[in-house]
Amino acid sequence: MECASAASKVDVVEIDPAWGSGGAAINIGSEARQSFQALGILDRYLAHTAGTAVPRPLLARILADAAIAAGADVRLGTTVKAFRQDPEGVDVEFSDARGARYDLLVGADGVHSKMREMVLRGAPRPAxxxxxxxxxxxxxxxxxxxxxxxxxxxxxxxxxxxxxxxxxxxxxxxxxxxxxxxxxxxxxxxxxxxxxxxxxxxxxxxxxxxxxxxxxxxxxxHLDLPLPWHVGRALLIGDAVHGTTARFTPDACLGMDDAIILAQELGRAASVADALACYGERRWKASRKAAGRN
Ligand SMILES: Cc1cc2nc3c(=O)[nH]c(=O)nc-3n(C[C@H](O)[C@H](O)[C@H](O)COP(=O)(O)OP(=O)(O)OC[C@H]3O[C@@H](n4cnc5c(N)ncnc54)[C@H](O)[C@@H]3O)c2cc1C
CATH class of the missing domain: 3.30.9.30 (D-Amino Acid Oxidase; Chain A, domain 2)
Structure with a gap:
């Protein structure tokens, strides 16, 4: 969402054909509300819910609508099949038989991330x-x-x-x-x-x-991968690298903040490599802080 509104061309592939249809509700703490504010969706969120928890499908819908409105091209029921990179870009092959070349490939596919297996081969698995x-x-x-x-x-x-x-x-x-x-x-x-x-x-x-x-x-x-969370131009964010911690309140916002900070660093760094190095340092500290709080 943040990258798409920063005038980058963003393609999103989501394996779930219904995008976030499962689950009852999620508790939204004050940190997550701050993330909603940063993403410009707080008003929309408050218009739909009177409580401190929100039905998961509703939250998924709000986030999906905002990403599409920001210009992201979303393909549901699709995943990354393979990728190959060189110093100038990443060639990605998708499960819908399409392919494209990108400056950056981001895996935000959760604690059981398949992208993790592709980007950081041999990385520890969640326990x-x-x-x-x-x-x-x-x-x-x-x-x-x-x-x-x-x-x-x-x-x-x-x-x-x-x-x-x-x-x-x-x-x-x-x-x-x-x-x-x-x-x-x-x-x-x-x-x-x-x-x-x-x-x-x-x-x-x-x-x-x-x-x-x-x-x-x-x-x-639980999963707590040490840095680096990227190899070349392929990066992992969210639960894929700092999976569910003991208390829930800050967790969802940790993943959202990953995306917000990534967009900031990409917007100001001279190169993708510099952006990913700064991003890793900032988010490592934040994930340590969250782990300590738990
Ligand atoms: C039981 C439970 C309860 C929780 N309750 C709370 C709570 O109340 N409040 C809170 O703040 N946090 C809560 N959390 C934590 C929170 O849900 C996560 O931290 C947060 O959802 C992580 O976001 P994410 O985007 O990294 O991963 P996810 O939310 O897991 O999103 C990953 C997305 O990637 C998609 N995907 C998966 N594999 C692929 C693939 N191969 N290709 C393409 N797409 C793929 C998935 O369909 C999904 O849409 C809870 C976690 C658990 C396990």
């Missing part, structure tokens, strides 16, 4: 962080309009308002890895977990979960 995360949406309990948090015996429970009548439930368990839970059992297992919580108001949340709660369960993985 289980010792935390399991459960997430769902539920009708707002009476008298509970604001964010609330409880912590007991290795379980963190948070409620964040999504709208005037809907809350995001986020539960984090510190525990050894478990056997996978079948998707149809996630709701029942989440209810069991809440039922065992010492606080009555948390136990009461179990009864508010229903078939439209979009429950999910993830064994959280």
């Amino acid at each position: 289980f962080s010792g935390q399991v995360h459960w997430c769902a949406v539920l009708p707002q309990p009476a008298g509970q309009q604001r964010t609330a948090a409880w912590r007991e015996a290795g379980v963190d429970v948070e409620l964040h308002p999504v709208s005037d009548n809907l809350m995001l439930l986020s539960v984090r368990e510190m525990r050894p890895p478990l056997d996978p839970v079948a998707p149809r059992q996630v709701l029942a297992r989440l209810r069991e977990l809440l039922d065992g919580f010492p606080t009555r108001s948390v136990r009461d949340l179990a009864a508010r979960l229903g078939n439209d709660s979009q429950p999910s369960r993830h064994a959280l993985e």
